[in-house]
Amino acid sequence: MALSPEPDPGPPAVIELIDVKKTYRSGTLEVEALHRVSMRIDENEFVAITGPSGSGKSTLMHILGCLDVPTEGTYLLSGHDVSAFDEEQLADVRNLFIGFVFQQFNLLAYMSAWRNVELPLIYHGVHPAERRERAFAALEKVDLGDRAHHKPGELSGGQQQRVALARALVTEPAMILADEPTGNLDSASTADILDLFHELNEEGRTIVLITHERDIAARAQRVIQVEDGNLVPAGVELLATGVRP
């Protein structure tokens, strides 16, 4: 993707949010989950997002993953205004560029683990034999090679979470967005997964993950703190090097 024409002093920004607002509307009730959030994440960064429950972390992540659209403001992905993309372009961005791990896993209950992992490759146009091979390799990476033929209902919460992670990795995306990817794991597997994220980061991928755990946040290059729909000043300070005045 071409870079934005704006003057850009640092390394290229993969993600740039400018005054992004998100309001949920259910009937007459309005909930403003994000208030004018601006931030940027550079290529090959490893960023942790933390904050209390209900502060708007998942909301932010969904917008970053092109799964939801901001109510107001601009989201530039590699310099491109996402709101200008049509449905097909958005689908391709999600498929080719982003690996997303959902807080609720979102696995298809009627498919075995490896078939779930294979899904994004189908939309990628990968040949069936290669799909199977890559799905099994991804499951192997999250230490679930022996559970490939189990359906989600036959797996523990931690195992389902790792299947969801494998599904995000299988396309080898440039950016991995993970919403509490270790929320259901013990400390041993958490350490393994964290190592995996670092490995992926060293390969050149941009990693953004939401976590509640201090030691995970500590291993990230940068921590973005969300509170009540706002980024706390530490995050804003880091953004000071960015384009926005």
Next chain:
Amino acid sequence: MNWRDTFRTATDAVRSHRLRSVLTMLGILIGISAVVLTVGLGQGAKAKVQDQINELGTNVLVVSPGSTTSSTGSRGGFGSASTLTMQDAAAIATKRAAPDVTAVAPVSTTSVSLLYSSTNWTTTLTGTTPAWKTVRSRGLTEGRFINAADEQRAAAVVVLGPDTVTQLFGQVDPIGRNVVYNGVQLQVIGVLAPLSSNEATSNNDLAIVPIATYQQKLIGGSTRNAVSSIYVKATSAGTLSGAYQETDALLLNRHQITTATSADFNIATQQSILSAATSVDNTLTVMLAGIAIIALLVGGIGVMNIMLVSVTERIREIGLRKALGARPRLIRRQFLVEASILGLAGGILGVALGVLGAVLLPQFSDSRVIISVPASIGAIVMAVGIGVIFGVYPASRAARLAPIDALRSE
């Protein structure tokens, strides 16, 4: 994502949601088999009538006694009178009076029981003249037909229909043997060739005797001269209406009737019999089709219901697939293929069940079922259409939602 992947995704979904798929197919199946069977029944009934009319022979008019008007002015029904006589038949047969008529056969019939050794069989005893064979375009497999000499001396001879022979004689050659009616010995002189009908027809089960024998030796009674009906054969299809008018005029004249509306006889052409029968049949077909359409509608509503529920249930799946990078077009295509598989499978099974019914039904009743290919295809198309509309429409609406909204739906 190519069509093969789409197909596999769809078949996986169909197989994984077994109960839902079976219920959907069942709805379609019942509707389709009802359509196939009822349309088939209607067409079968029509074909049966057509066959029976063709069995009359070609270019044939049937003259039957009409209603009588009593002195009190009340009219009896058609056929209530015995106004036709042997002399009427003879008059129509004269070349001068009716040049368009080639042959005339007066016929008297009664249901009788015939006996051969110890076997009894009830059949239609038909007294007629040698011209009957020509008029009705029938052939013989064995022996000879009754002739003028038999007629002259009221010979005790009989020509049997092929089914009658089978019933009375089994494997025995009937020629030269005697059957007994009411104590009178009748010698079998010939066997009629069978009409290639799909069912047992009265035209293959009858006993023909010279009409003189019928009237003088077998049935008798006060109206010896009267006949049940007169078959008139025109020289060709083109002269049929001429033959009709000649016969009509001749009989009106002979019966001294001045107004055509008070005629004491009735002339039917094969065409008029056919259209009368067909109009009854059409009513039947429309009624059957109505039942079938209701069945299809009920099945369709079932399919619609299941499809709507299933798509609502699967909006989360649609959201997930979108989140993983499925273009809306691919999602629509997946649901299209899914609905088509269900519709097609249900439709084909429905037609198969209909065909099975068409084979079995005639075994238990004397109805004929003709499977109509256009109706079957139409029914399948309709089934697939129902599935597609009610499966694809909500799915494609869901495919327009933002992935996260679809994922969050209940």
